[in-house]
Amino acid sequence: MVVDGVILKIEDLKTYFKTKTGYVKAVDGVSLYVPNQMVVGVAGESGSGKSTLINSIFRVLPRNAEIKSGRIFYQDKNVLEIDERNFNKNIRWKEISWIPQVSMDVLDPVYKVKDQMIETILAHEDVSKAEALERIYTMLKSVNLMPEILEKYPHELSGGQKQRVVIAMALLLNPKLVIADEPTTALDVIVQAQIISIIRQLKKEKNFSMLFVSHDLALLAGLSDYIAIMYAGKIVEFGKVEEVYKTPLHPYTQLLLESIPDIRKRGSKLKSVSGSPPDLLNPPTGCRFNPRCPFVMDVCKTTEPEIVKVSPTHYVACHLRK
Amino acid sequence: MKMIEVKNLKVYFKTKNLIIKAVNNVSLKVQNKEIVSVVGESGSGKTTLGKTMLALIKPLSGEVLWDNKNVFKLKRRELKVFRRKNQIIYQDPFDAIDVRMKVYDVIAEGIRLHGLAKSREEEKKMIYEVLEEVGLTPPEEFSVSYPTQLSGGQLQRVAIARALVLNPEFIVADEPVSMLDVSIRASILDLFTKANEKGTSILMITHDIATAAYISSRIFVLYHGNLVEYGKTDQIIENPKHPYTQALIAAIPIPDPGYTLQVKLNDTEEPDPLNGCPLYPRCPFRKDICRKEEPKLVEAEPDHYVACHLY
Numbered sequence: 001m002v003v004d005g006v007i008l009k010i011e012d013l014k015t016y017f018k019t020k021t022g023y024v025k026a027v028d029g030v031s032l033y034v035p036n037q038m039v040v041g042v043a044g045e046s047g048s049g050k051s052t053l054i055n056s057i058f059r060v061l062p063r064n065a066e067i068k069s070g071r072i073f074y075q076d077k078n079v080l081e082i083d084e085r086n087f088n089k090n091i092r093w094k095e096i097s098w099i100p101q102v103s104m105d106v107l108d109p110v111y112k113v114k115d116q117m118i119e120t121i122l123a124h125e126d127v128s129k130a131e132a133l134e135r136i137y138t139m140l141k142s143v144n145l146m147p148e149i150l151e152k153y154p155h156e157l158s159g160g161q162k163q164r165v166v167i168a169m170a171l172l173l174n175p176k177l178v179i180a181d182e183p184t185t186a187l188d189v190i191v192q193a194q195i196i197s198i199i200r201q202l203k204k205e206k207n208f209s210m211l212f213v214s215h216d217l218a219l220l221a222g223l224s225d226y227i228a229i230m231y232a233g234k235i236v237e238f239g240k241v242e243e244v245y246k247t248p249l250h251p252y253t254q255l256l257l258e259s260i261p262d263i264r265k266r267g268s269k270l271k272s273v274s275g276s277p278p279d280l281l282n283p284p285t286g287c288r289f290n291p292r293c294p295f296v297m298d299v300c301k302t303t304e305p306e307i308v309k310v311s312p313t314h315y316v317a318c319h320l321r322k
Numbered sequence: 323m324k325m326i327e328v329k330n331l332k333v334y335f336k337t338k339n340l341i342i343k344a345v346n347n348v349s350l351k352v353q354n355k356e357i358v359s360v361v362g363e364s365g366s367g368k369t370t371l372g373k374t375m376l377a378l379i380k381p382l383s384g385e386v387l388w389d390n391k392n393v394f395k396l397k398r399r400e401l402k403v404f405r406r407k408n409q410i411i412y413q414d415p416f417d418a419i420d421v422r423m424k425v426y427d428v429i430a431e432g433i434r435l436h437g438l439a440k441s442r443e444e445e446k447k448m449i450y451e452v453l454e455e456v457g458l459t460p461p462e463e464f465s466v467s468y469p470t471q472l473s474g475g476q477l478q479r480v481a482i483a484r485a486l487v488l489n490p491e492f493i494v495a496d497e498p499v500s501m502l503d504v505s506i507r508a509s510i511l512d513l514f515t516k517a518n519e520k521g522t523s524i525l526m527i528t529h530d531i532a533t534a535a536y537i538s539s540r541i542f543v544l545y546h547g548n549l550v551e552y553g554k555t556d557q558i559i560e561n562p563k564h565p566y567t568q569a570l571i572a573a574i575p576i577p578d579p580g581y582t583l584q585v586k587l588n589d590t591e592e593p594d595p596l597n598g599c600p601l602y603p604r605c606p607f608r609k610d611i612c613r614k615e616e617p618k619l620v621e622a623e624p625d626h627y628v629a630c631h632l633y
Contacts (some may be wrong), residue, residue: 045503045504045505046503144589158591161591188363188364188529189363189529189530189531189570189573189574190363190569190570190573190585190587191363192573192583193572193573193583193584193585194585194589196583197583197585200582215503215504216504216575217504217577218574218575218576218577219575221575221576221577221578221579221580221581222575222576222578222579222580222581222582222583224579241579242579242580245577245578245579246579255505256504256505257577259504259505259507259508260504260577261530261532261533261535261536262532262576262577262578263531263532263535263559263571263574263576264576266532266535266536266555266559269508270507270508270511270536271508272505272506272507272508272509272512273505273506274509276473276475276476276506277473277503277505
């Protein structure tokens with residue numbers, strides 16, 4: 001998967017978690033790219049490895065995680081080879097920023113919003129406090145927050161307000177790439193719609209690229225230019241959003257799309273994927289989706305399908321598509 | 323025959339310096355063998371309403387009638403029958419089920435408490451049958467599992483089996499799929515549809531009006547404890563009257579590339595007015611009267627009611 005004008009390129013990334021009973025293969029050979037100024041949506045269920053993928057890029061993995069192989073190129077630099085000090089000073093937040101889930105509680109409970117926002121700027125840039133504040137006020141305005149919020153502590157904010165603060169903080173340093181991990185999950189639908197429209201607006205103004213992880217295929221449809229479908233630590237399908245939604249090729253993608261309630265087609269029957277998500281300690285051999293796949297063949301149980309190109313921008317990993 | 327009816331129900335919670343009106347003067351009926359949904363944001367009072375209907379919370383005023391008997395005045399024996407025939411399914415099965423008990427005992431507990439099986443053999447038969455009914459096959463295997471060995475979806479099936487084995491007339495399902503993966507939600511919702519086909523009425527509590535639209539015949543929309551609109555599913559989805567319902571529907575993501583979510587309410591954190599319409603601060607169509615006077619439910623068309631000064 002190599003194309004020109006990509007801001008982020010991931011090659012064969014393997015991130016495993018060491019546990020008492022063995023390695024959990026959370027991300028197992030993922031290759032992916034984010035074209036410049038595009039939004040790439042990553043869809044997957046819990047345990048598919050999508051958060052681990054994001055955390056590997058931002059380098060905020062827990063201690064028992066090990067990157068077994070792979071390279072993550074941000075522009076031309078392999079971020080996995082940069083030392084932590086350098087990464088923190090020059091890349092994290094400044095070039096690549098991160099919008100985590102609301103429930104992650106990234107805001108420090110003992111500092112006022114103002115102090116946390118100022119610190120974000122001053123840690124990376126040599127500007128005066130007044131200049132920093134100026135920038136913060138502009139940023140708050142674009143996420144529809146009143147300046148009074150600066151004097152508050154995180155626990156005094158609603159979920160929607162907190163997420164706006166987190167978005168504002170992620171964009172304070174004008175990053176070129178924003179990685180978002182379920183930024184609207186756990187918010188009410190109307191608040192979610194507000195946050196998404198803010199993100200779209202900011203994207204338009206600031207032209208950053210985005211990697212947007214969500215379990216919600218419906219939400220990703222309206223937001224993304226490209227979509228990657230993850231299952232059990234692997235990308236099973238990748239392509240332009242129209243390609244994946246209109247002509248899904250992987251049985252998992254097909255079933256997933258038929259399992260989302262669409263208010264316009266409420267007479268039809270919802271489908272579901274039978275079986276349970278795989279155990280990543282002992283993933284199934286062959287194609288990882290084979291125990292749940294309605295089209296399973298013998299080869300699926302023994303040989304892992306490679307990801308193949310079916311159009312210049314559409315890739316799928318399935319034995320049916322060879 | 324009317325199964326469960328709620329009349330002018332008020333449930334308030336008192337904290338140190340304020341009173342939270344979790345359910346504010348709500349009336350509704352769940353007809354026999356019907357699936358209805360209660361839709362609203364977090365904090366709209368939908369869970370409180372559901373729990374009060376099962377006599378798990380005492381209201382400040384108003385009544386819950388079960389076959390025309392006030393459930394808060396049931397005598398001991400009647401209450402036990404009420405408890406058996408009216409069940410609840412919670413959002414998080416890991417919270418709702420004792421993880422130290424085997425699946426068999428989780429389900430057997432209700433059977434034993436209500437003395438529904440005459441022998442151990444019969445009990446076993448009931449448990450195996452209900453496990454098969456909820457798709458946990460082979461039952462021999464699942465019945466000896468511990469909850470921690472099961473996935474969230476499987477455990478939710480156990481919670482549903484535990485309720486179904488008692489042959490309930492009515493189930494309150496409180497966000498039963500919102501913790502579960504998208505790919506298995508439909509199969510869990512199917513269990514409720516099947517139970518309904520066998521005669522159980524269901525009150526589905528959900529924040530997701532799209533799910534409500536799929537499963538229920540009528541939808542009730544709650545906002546900050548108030549019933550703001552209700553009607554048949556088609557009426558609510560195709561012809562929503564209340565600005566809040568309209569906003570809820572416009573905010574649902576649609577799995578179609580190129581669509582844009584619409585935000586139809588004001589983006590504000592102003593508090594609700596004391597006496598007026600609770601939506602006043604966020605409502606784009608607000609008038610002066612909305613701040614002063616609470617709108618009452620009026621019939622917009624047959625079976626379709628809305629509480630809004632626009633109508």
